[in-house]
Amino acid sequence: MNALKSEIEGRTVIYGNALKLFKHAGMDIGGGWEYDHGMFDTILYKRKETTIYLRVPFVVTKGDLDSSSAIIRFQTPFIIKHVMNIGLDEEESSTMTVTGLEQFSTPEDPGAHIEHKDEFAIDAHKKLDQIVEDATFSAV
Known part of the structure; x- marks a missing residue:
């Protein structure tokens, strides 16, 4: 996991607006x-089995997340590498796991090193900058 500095961190917004x-x-x-x-x-x-995600966590400061009027505050965005575990799991469907379709499989290495992380960080920052530029954040 690699934390990213972004202007989105600490901003608050109405959840329904953020969702859109x-x-x-x-x-x-x-x-x-x-x-x-x-x-x-x-x-x-x-x-193949490797996926790099950009994730932007948030906490609800007012209301509940099942309501579009809830108020959320963004935390530190990060990029993370997920290497899917393709092996069989006795508790899961063997067909789903063998075909690689089991989306809830445990990653092989949850803290896996991200090669070319600077390139992924650039892509992540572009997306975050676009969101901040398009957003109307307020101290609700």
């Missing part, structure tokens, strides 16, 4: 969200 803004930038809300926190993410690079 991030979707427009090609980012989605990650599946592991809770009522009090979550993250937007996108794939920067994918080849």
